[in-house]
Amino acid sequence: MAKPISIEVWNPAGKHRVVSTKSMPGTRWIRLLTDADCRLEICTEKKTILDVEDIQALIGDKCDGVIGQLTEDWGETLFSTLKRAGGTAFSNMAVGYNNVDLNAANTYGIAVGNTPGVLTETTAELAVALTVSASRRVVEADQFMRAGLYDGWLPHLFVGNLLKGQTVGIIGAGRIGSAYARMMVEGFKMNLIYYDLYQSTRLEKYMTAYGEFLKSQGEAPVTWKRASTAEDVLRDADVISLHPILDKTTYHLINKDRLSIMKKEAVLVNASRGPVIDEAALVNHLKANPMFRVGLDVFEDEPYMKPGLAEQKNAVVVPHIASASKWTREGMATLAALNVLGKVKGYPVWPDANKLEPFLDENSAPPAACPSIVNAKLLGLEVSKL
């Protein structure tokens, strides 16, 4: 028998039943669904991470689409349950979808949505915050101050690293990696080295033009280089920020061997996914190298940290909040809802998931399209001509 699970219902008479496994910020997403004849059921269960059985109970016997979260395991069981309930759409409220088994979704013909772009700058800004906090020992110094230990200015007190003129390294120079690179380069006049499977022509052009601009102002130009291996970035950079997707190629990309080739005083930042770093190896490295610092938004076994990490003063840790600005979270909710709504209504897919502004303009109706469906091609979904 299905578990009882608490829900809040909007527009009970709506024709299409859409389930959201969590309450999400803002109200626009709710309005968009209910105005389009959806009965919306929002799970209000007081449990942070829902398990597969909870979500099966939410889906029930009839469900057209589900808006879910990155903490949920969307695989064979959930997609087959959704299919049996007549569903055709699932959207993560996240850009990353490593919690989703796309093969299973494809098998059951379920469209899988994500929420790119709207979180790019917000996430990059938090990565910058982690970089500065780790480099300048902000959290350690804050704790020292609150503990009443400050008894006057000292030449050696909390000496950290200067960023200006150093080299910033990016692994995964996609939307967020490139935005972070620009912030670090513009903000701190850093040189850039990046590694990605693909060339980032846009970022390279920007770096060249910005270097020229600085030169024209009589300042030292910034330089850039595309590395042919991740190791080249790790060896050369003073600050390394990780922004790839999580898949087989990036699992434990940062491991014991790769940590050992980094500079002893390097700063490593991760706001991508926890398993990109072998966290146990990182804890050992932090213990052995007190001048090496990290800023982490994500962890290998969330919500837990590997033993020893919490005690390391050279680590700044925050609970996966990189996309947590009000505008972004409301935008993510909107995009996730529109992905599901679009599929339920039979709309085509938006042609460019990097240009979703029309869906985010609160003063106009969104286009009749699904903003971002990651398996659209595989499912042969029609592309919007709008």
Ligand SMILES: NC(=O)c1ccc[n+]([C@@H]2O[C@H](COP(=O)([O-])OP(=O)(O)OC[C@H]3O[C@@H](n4cnc5c(N)ncnc54)[C@H](O)[C@@H]3O)[C@@H](O)[C@H]2O)c1
């Ligand atoms: N911490 C957070 O709250 C938060 C917020 C947003 C996104 N994220 C994570 O950040 C990731 C990136 O988001 P995005 O919007 O920039 O995605 P994106 O697709 O624009 O960028 C990902 C980049 O990683 C590159 N890549 C893939 N495999 C690689 C490899 N083996 N080595 C090097 N580079 C590789 C891709 O080519 C691409 O350029 C998401 O998938 C998500 O997991 C985390």
Ligand SMILES: O=C(O)[C@H](O)CO
């Ligand atoms: O992938 C994502 O979108 C994040 O981890 C949450 O913002």
